Amino acid sequence: MKSKDDVLKEAGELRWQLPQDLHDRIAESIHGEAARIAERSVTRSGGDRRLAWQQALDRLLTHPLTAFPIMIAVLGAILWLTIVGANVPSAMLGSLLVDKGHGWLSELFISVGAPWWLKGLLVDGMYLATAWVISVMLPPMAIFFPCFTLLEDFGYLPRVAFNLDRMFQRVGAHGKQALTMAMGLGCNAAGVVATRIIDSPRERLIAILTNNFSLCNGRWPTQILMAGVFIGTLAPRGWGGSIAALSVLAVALLGFGFAMLSSWMLARTVLRGEASTFSLELPPYRPPDFWKTLYTSVIDRTLIVLWRAVVFALPAGAAIWLSANVFIGDQSLAAWFVHGTDPFARLIGLTGVILLAYIVAIPANEIVVPTILMLTVLVTGAAGGQGAGVMFETDPGNVRAILEADGWTSLTAMCLMLFSLCHNPCSTTLYTIYKETRSWKWTAVSAFMPLVVGFVLCGLVAAVWRSLS
Numbered sequence: 001m002k003s004k005d006d007v008l009k010e011a012g013e014l015r016w017q018l019p020q021d022l023h024d025r026i027a028e029s030i031h032g033e034a035a036r037i038a039e040r041s042v043t044r045s046g047g048d049r050r051l052a053w054q055q056a057l058d059r060l061l062t063h064p065l066t067a068f069p070i071m072i073a074v075l076g077a078i079l080w081l082t083i084v085g086a087n088v089p090s091a092m093l094g095s096l097l098v099d100k101g102h103g104w105l106s107e108l109f110i111s112v113g114a115p116w117w118l119k120g121l122l123v124d125g126m127y128l129a130t131a132w133v134i135s136v137m138l139p140p141m142a143i144f145f146p147c148f149t150l151l152e153d154f155g156y157l158p159r160v161a162f163n164l165d166r167m168f169q170r171v172g173a174h175g176k177q178a179l180t181m182a183m184g185l186g187c188n189a190a191g192v193v194a195t196r197i198i199d200s201p202r203e204r205l206i207a208i209l210t211n212n213f214s215l216c217n218g219r220w221p222t223q224i225l226m227a228g229v230f231i232g233t234l235a236p237r238g239w240g241g242s243i244a245a246l247s248v249l250a251v252a253l254l255g256f257g258f259a260m261l262s263s264w265m266l267a268r269t270v271l272r273g274e275a276s277t278f279s280l281e282l283p284p285y286r287p288p289d290f291w292k293t294l295y296t297s298v299i300d301r302t303l304i305v306l307w308r309a310v311v312f313a314l315p316a317g318a319a320i321w322l323s324a325n326v327f328i329g330d331q332s333l334a335a336w337f338v339h340g341t342d343p344f345a346r347l348i349g350l351t352g353v354i355l356l357a358y359i360v361a362i363p364a365n366e367i368v369v370p371t372i373l374m375l376t377v378l379v380t381g382a383a384g385g386q387g388a389g390v391m392f393e394t395d396p397g398n399v400r401a402i403l404e405a406d407g408w409t410s411l412t413a414m415c416l417m418l419f420s421l422c423h424n425p426c427s428t429t430l431y432t433i434y435k436e437t438r439s440w441k442w443t444a445v446s447a448f449m450p451l452v453v454g455f456v457l458c459g460l461v462a463a464v465w466r467s468l469s
Contacts, residue, residue, distance in 0.1 A: 054285050061156070067163045074156075075252065078147045080245035082224060086139035093135035102128055121321055129317025130310055132370030140224050141217060141302045148185070149297040153288035157182055162282060171260050172267025174203035177210075181259060184214030188425055189432040191216075196436075205442065206266050208433055212425045212450050213259040215252050218365030222420045223248045225369055229400045230413035247417070255421050258453060312364035319360055320371060324378035334379045348455060349415030349462030351406065353379060358419075363427050368420070373399065376406050411465045415458040422454030 060066050105127060109119040151157055160182065165175035176198050184191030191211040198204040215223065231247045232240035323334040334356060342352035357371040424447045434443045
């Protein structure tokens, strides 16, 4: 009689002799038999027409020739609507909170005789950073999240996962990674937790390590602002919004490509193994409840994410102000870092301010844009001498003028969009990765792998741009 270890060893050896699509065949035969039994046993009345149009729509949304163009078009339309629709409310909030709110609070602190450092720390630092987060983030999220939730309620997102399943299997990853990447579009930490649906430890680890290439909600404001302020202006009049949306779409698709490439490399080097399969049952289409969806997306996504950004913006604003007002010798701490890293940063198309902003914004990607704007003014004085390095401008044209005063060009904006895609995850995501993997090694890999990709990618783009200029 064979021992348990011998049986397990023999079973493991025989497993490699099975065809790779065995699970697909079993699932297909089970579902096929279930369909035949249902056809013989179930009588439908009045539902055939509804079933027919759903099947016709599925053939369109899942066909190899039409599925991917439709997916790209849908995402592009949402991005265009977000970019074009967010400009006016963002400017209104900026005028109310940043311009008028900051001015009113400054006058209040001066009238009561508050020390300059207290006013600077609370008003010019903490309040201003928070006001910028709200004015920059709230309008785009209030448009993007409801649109995304409507697609989810309609039943389109499972079709997206179905379309991407085969591509992930070809690179050695699990088809369910498409679902975790879709979750990562909302929050990378949530996408990492969502990898629990993958049974294989190897494929789950691949999904965890590559989820950061999925643009989370905290990075959308950076993409949208840079595209609208710089990239869109390269297009002829009337086409700026469309070109800006296409540039953001291109970055999002590039992130998907990097996720596929890194999954392929991991699956063929340190995480070798056989790709497993899964069965995905497509849910029926349902007409979304618009008002319920709007309420859910605003309360459960927009406001929660905004609150998280505000919580991190308060201490970040204090850190920004302190770094720009605590001096060592004749320069502030921020100036020492910016001037020291600026040559390297400019070489790869970025600036020293951008590198410092990403260090300050490790707790939350949502505060990258306000941090860049505040540091640009505080360290370089690019606001045109508005007093104590405080920025009041919120109009996109004025924001561009301030950044251009620090030497920004369209190349800088493009490299920032790429670096926003490829950089280390936020602290919440890193903590989640450690909790899920229980490994400092894989947590470090997940932090430094996209960062290396970001530096190399920005350097290549900058070199090509300058060689063609």
